[in-house]
Amino acid sequence: MAFLPFSDFHAPGIVVPALLALLGLTLSVRLTASSIVIMGSVEPSKGAAAGARL
Known part of the structure; x- marks a missing residue:
């Protein structure tokens, strides 16, 4: 990834x-992974939107 700042984007x-x-x-x-x-x-009962019914 360190190569990207020094690469030529006109002729990639x-x-x-x-x-x-x-x-x-x-x-x-x-x-x-972070979303999972x-x-x-979070517990399912506390993860629902406020007032939402499951």
Whole structure:
């Protein structure tokens, strides 16, 4: 990932799109994992919206 700031975006070749795809995949996996942890740490009765019926 340290290569991206020094890369030429006018002629990216295959390296820049591959690194951007890898960066996007990494960020999406981390966001999904943190959401799963947050949702798993709350009791279902307290996690519902106020006044919502299950």
